[in-house]
Each structure stands twice: as C-alpha cells, then as structure tokens.
Amino acid sequence: MKYSDINLNGKTILITGGAGFIGSNLAFHVQDNYPRARVVVFDAFALGHFKNLRGFNGETIAGDIANPLDLARLNDYKFDYIFHEAAISDTTISDQKLVVQVNANAFSDLLKIAKAHGAKVVYASSAGTYGNSPAPNRVGEGETPENIYGFSKLTMDRIAERFAKENNMTIIGLRYFNVYGPREIYKGKTASMILQLGLQILSGKRPRLFKWGEQKRDFVYIEDVIQANIKALSADKSGVYNVGSGEAREYNEIFGNLTKTLEVNVEVEYIDNPWNFFQTHTEADISTTKAELDYAPRFGLEKGIGAYAPQIVKIYESEIK
Ligand SMILES: NC(=O)c1ccc[n+]([C@@H]2O[C@H](COP(=O)([O-])OP(=O)(O)OC[C@H]3O[C@@H](n4cnc5c(N)ncnc54)[C@H](O)[C@@H]3O)[C@@H](O)[C@H]2O)c1
The missing domain is CATH 3.40.50.720 (NAD(P)-binding Rossmann-like Domain)
Structure with a gap:
C-alpha cells in the first residue's frame, strides 16, 4: 500500500x-x-x-x-x-x-x-x-x-x-x-514485549510481567x-x-489481548522490576x-496484534518449538 x-x-x-x-x-x-x-x-x-x-x-x-x-x-x-x-x-x-x-x-x-x-x-x-x-x-x-x-x-x-x-x-x-511487528525476531531479548509475551504464551510458560502489569505503553x-x-x-x-x-495500554491488557488472539489460556507471573529507569507510562x-x-x-492494539499473530505463531514453530 x-x-x-x-x-x-x-x-x-x-x-x-x-x-x-x-x-x-x-x-x-x-x-x-x-x-x-x-x-x-x-x-x-x-x-x-x-x-x-x-x-x-x-x-x-x-x-x-x-x-x-x-x-x-x-x-x-x-x-x-x-x-x-x-x-x-x-x-x-x-x-x-x-x-x-x-x-x-x-x-x-x-x-x-x-x-x-x-x-x-x-x-x-x-x-x-x-x-x-x-x-x-x-x-x-x-x-x-x-x-x-x-x-x-x-x-x-x-x-x-x-x-x-x-x-x-x-x-x-x-x-x-x-x-x-514482523522482522523483529533477530533483536532477541530487545524485541518488543508483544513478541516476547506471545512466544512465552505459545510455549505454555507463565509470562513474566513487572509488578503489577499496570505500566502503560504506546505500542505502534x-x-x-x-x-x-x-x-x-x-x-x-x-x-x-x-x-x-496515540494510545497507551497496560501490559495486563496487552497480555489479555495476546492470550485471546492466540487462544491459549495461561496466567501471568508478576516479578520485581530490576531497572530503575523503566518508564511507567509512555503515550505519544x-x-x-x-x-x-x-x-x-x-x-490500534487489537488490530496490530491481530495482524501480527499469524507471524508470531510462525516464529514460534520455526525458531522456538
Ligand atoms: N523498535 C523500537 O521500538 C524503536 C523505538 C524507538 C526508536 N527505535 C530506533 O529505530 C531504529 C531502528 O530500530 P530497530 O528496532 O529496527 O532495531 P534493530 O537493532 O533491529 O536495527 C538497528 C540496525 O542497526 C544496525 N547497527 C547497529 N550498530 C551499527 C553500526 N555501528 N553501524 C551500522 N549499523 C549498525 C544493526 O545491525 C541493526 O540492523 C534505531 O535507531 C532505534 O534506536 C526503535
């Protein structure tokens, strides 16, 4: 386009x-x-x-x-x-x-x-x-x-x-x-939390969020x-x-969206945040x-995750499983 x-x-x-x-x-x-x-x-x-x-x-x-x-x-x-x-x-x-x-x-x-x-x-x-x-x-x-x-x-x-x-x-x-979105897999641990959470969800692991998942991010x-x-x-x-x-969403919401779209039922594990510079709320x-x-x-987040989900599944099947 x-x-x-x-x-x-x-x-x-x-x-x-x-x-x-x-x-x-x-x-x-x-x-x-x-x-x-x-x-x-x-x-x-x-x-x-x-x-x-x-x-x-x-x-x-x-x-x-x-x-x-x-x-x-x-x-x-x-x-x-x-x-x-x-x-x-x-x-x-x-x-x-x-x-x-x-x-x-x-x-x-x-x-x-x-x-x-x-x-x-x-x-x-x-x-x-x-x-x-x-x-x-x-x-x-x-x-x-x-x-x-x-x-x-x-x-x-x-x-x-x-x-x-x-x-x-x-x-x-x-x-x-x-x-x-697509082509971020080679960033490894610095790839987006959307990809990282998606892959954890697909592998059945309990995804980890910093306590209590309420930090907001503007994901684009x-x-x-x-x-x-x-x-x-x-x-x-x-x-x-x-x-x-233009819209900030909580990590908890992002996680909920991913489990719904990927159709996997797992619980989050909340962990302490080791970074003192971790942003609590970004919104453009x-x-x-x-x-x-x-x-x-x-x-928006739902449409983006919807567009990306098939690729996340593909990455999981070819690189992780
Ligand atoms: N992805 C994000 O969420 C995000 C957010 C804000 C800003 N940015 C910025 O957007 C740009 C692209 O980011 P990205 O997410 O595609 O990251 P990326 O790491 O995938 O892309 C950066 C590229 O630069 C190359 N590179 C690194 N050091 C280099 C050097 N010294 N000489 C030549 N090439 C070098 C890397 O090999 C890599 O291909 C970067 O400037 C990044 O800081 C990204």
Missing part, C-alpha cells in the same frame, strides 16, 4: 540499519511499491540479520556507521533520500561512550554525506528522549532521558536541528514509541511506522515528531505528526 503521492521510482535511497527490524521493513516497502527505486542498505549486522533481507533485490553494504572508512563507501552513490535507522537500539547498554559515538557522533558524519549528496534525511529518534516524564509525551516538553540510549537520541535531535538550520536542509526526526505497529517514514519524505521543513499509536501526543506530516495511524 502506498502512503503518499511521492514517487520514489528512479530515486536512490539509502537505508542505514536496513538489515534490522524497521530498516528491513522500509526496504521492502520501497521495493514493493516503487520497483524502479534503487535501494542501498548499509548495516553492521549487529542485531540486523541477513534473513530479514531475504527477497530484497537491492544492494547491501556491510559497514560500521561509526567508521569513517566504511561511511566513505557511500560516496560511490548519489542519494536522494536517506532513512537512518542504524543505531545501538538496545536501551539497556550502559557503555556511554560507545552509545554516543555510534548513535549521535556517527549521525553527524552521515549528515555531512547527506549534505554533499543533497539528500533529504529521515532518522530514528526515540520515546526514550522523554525518560520518565509524565505522559502524554510532547516534543519540546519533558525531554529528560533516564538512560544513555535516550540521551544519545536527544543528542541526535539537537544535532539535526542545528545542522538543518546551518545548511538549509530538510531533516526529519521520528520519535518512535514501542514498535512491534510497524506498518504505521513505515507510513510515518514515507510521509516524512514529503515534509518541506525540518522537525521532530512523535510516532506512536501525535497531534503535530498528524497535522504536519499527515500521519494517520491505522493499527
């Missing part, structure tokens, strides 16, 4: 992190809807996996975004658009220097390449920029990250704002909330994240936007994303 009138046929598009969850879904969206687009994936194959790209007809470069020699390979092309998804996406990594280098400093280097190519950039920011600030989360308010990951993403937003202004470029940041289905990325390409001014479903205020990017999420 096409999300915008933009025509990417004949365009050259870079997707960093294209072997990862969101990047590979973007690669297939472009391939399926714009068959004459040239798509180049750049990835270090950290949490990304070649299996996410089986069926992808474009080019793949293995490289580290934080290595200038690897980045230099991108100058063999002339990019019209760049989707920047490459990052240390694991929010529990505590090596501060590494996370800032890979997520924020490498982004500065990529922006210089984008400038030289005259490319429009859409990059992945995160709801982690809000830390534990009260929901609903609005861009420009409560930007107090609780971990180095959130800090690195907020640093990216600051870098983008300045770079766009100084160089008269269009750079759009998308603060994804909790994304779930991958299709809506793709929509936001494609629509962002038409933006004529730079900015940072929330990308969520998506009013400006709707008004300025024409974003219109199509998947």
Whole structure:
C-alpha cells in the first residue's frame, strides 16, 4: 500500500540499519511499491540479520556507521533520500561512550554525506528522549532521558536541528514509541514485549510481567511506522515528531489481548522490576505528526496484534518449538 503521492521510482535511497527490524521493513516497502527505486542498505549486522533481507533485490553494504572508512563507501552513490535507522537500539547498554559515538557522533558524519549528496534525511529518534516524564509525551516538553540510549537520541535531535538550520536542509526526526511487528525476531531479548509475551504464551510458560502489569505503553505497529517514514519524505521543513499509536495500554491488557488472539489460556507471573529507569507510562501526543506530516495511524492494539499473530505463531514453530 502506498502512503503518499511521492514517487520514489528512479530515486536512490539509502537505508542505514536496513538489515534490522524497521530498516528491513522500509526496504521492502520501497521495493514493493516503487520497483524502479534503487535501494542501498548499509548495516553492521549487529542485531540486523541477513534473513530479514531475504527477497530484497537491492544492494547491501556491510559497514560500521561509526567508521569513517566504511561511511566513505557511500560516496560511490548519489542519494536522494536517506532513512537512518542504524543505531545501538538496545536501551539497556550502559557503555556511554560507545552509545554516543555510534548513535549521535556517527549521525553527524552521515549528515555531512547527506549534505554533499543533497539528500533529504529521515532518522530514528526515540520515546526514550522523554525518560520518565509524565505522559502524554510532547516534543519540546519533558525531554529528560533516564538512560544513555535516550540521551544519545536527544543528542541526535539537537544535532539535526542545528545542522538543518546551518545548511538549509530538510531533516526529519521520528520519535518512535514501542514498535512491534514482523522482522523483529533477530533483536532477541530487545524485541518488543508483544513478541516476547506471545512466544512465552505459545510455549505454555507463565509470562513474566513487572509488578503489577499496570505500566502503560504506546505500542505502534510497524506498518504505521513505515507510513510515518514515507510521509516524512514529503515534509518541506525540518522537525521532530512523535510516532506512536496515540494510545497507551497496560501490559495486563496487552497480555489479555495476546492470550485471546492466540487462544491459549495461561496466567501471568508478576516479578520485581530490576531497572530503575523503566518508564511507567509512555503515550505519544501525535497531534503535530498528524497535522504536519499527515500521519494517520491505522493499527490500534487489537488490530496490530491481530495482524501480527499469524507471524508470531510462525516464529514460534520455526525458531522456538
Ligand atoms: N523498535 C523500537 O521500538 C524503536 C523505538 C524507538 C526508536 N527505535 C530506533 O529505530 C531504529 C531502528 O530500530 P530497530 O528496532 O529496527 O532495531 P534493530 O537493532 O533491529 O536495527 C538497528 C540496525 O542497526 C544496525 N547497527 C547497529 N550498530 C551499527 C553500526 N555501528 N553501524 C551500522 N549499523 C549498525 C544493526 O545491525 C541493526 O540492523 C534505531 O535507531 C532505534 O534506536 C526503535
């Protein structure tokens, strides 16, 4: 399904992190809807996996975004658009220097390449920029990250704002909330709680939730994240936007939805929460994303879990059972 009138046929598009969850879904969206687009994936194959790209007809470069020699390979092309998804996406990594280098400093280097190519950039920011600030989360308010990951993403937003202004470029940041859907399996323990709970439910284990399952999350289905990325390409001014479903739901509800959809009857086991930065309530205020990017999420939690459930069963049967 096409999300915008933009025509990417004949365009050259870079997707960093294209072997990862969101990047590979973007690669297939472009391939399926714009068959004459040239798509180049750049990835270090950290949490990304070649299996996410089986069926992808474009080019793949293995490289580290934080290595200038690897980045230099991108100058063999002339990019019209760049989707920047490459990052240390694991929010529990505590090596501060590494996370800032890979997520924020490498982004500065990529922006210089984008400038030289005259490319429009859409990059992945995160709801982690809000830390534990009260929901609903609005861009420009409560930007107090609780971990180095959130800090690195907020640093990216600051870098983008300045770079766009100084160089008269269009750079759009998308603060994804909790994304779930096909091609996240290779993220392992950092895959969405929807997949992890679904797999635990199917294996008959008692799924574990932090006491008492009342924390709320804005889970957004991958299709809506793709929509936001494609629509962002038409933006004529730079900015940072929330990308969520706009609705926060308790983990208990998510669990109930999964057991109902997967038709398995198991009880939850509540455990103590070891993370002091665990967010209690995230919820995207998506009013400006709707008004300025024409974003219109199509998947609420029930519809998203319904769309994803057959895939969760398939993953369980092929990877776990
Ligand atoms: N999935 C979510 O819920 C979510 C939420 C907020 C923000 N994000 C952001 O969205 C982007 C995509 O996330 P994802 O869920 O697809 O995660 P992912 O880990 O599947 O994708 C990130 C990709 O970047 C690659 N990568 C890591 N380090 C690299 C490096 N040094 N050089 C080149 N490539 C490197 C990985 O191999 C992986 O393929 C990330 O920037 C992440 O921080 C994701």
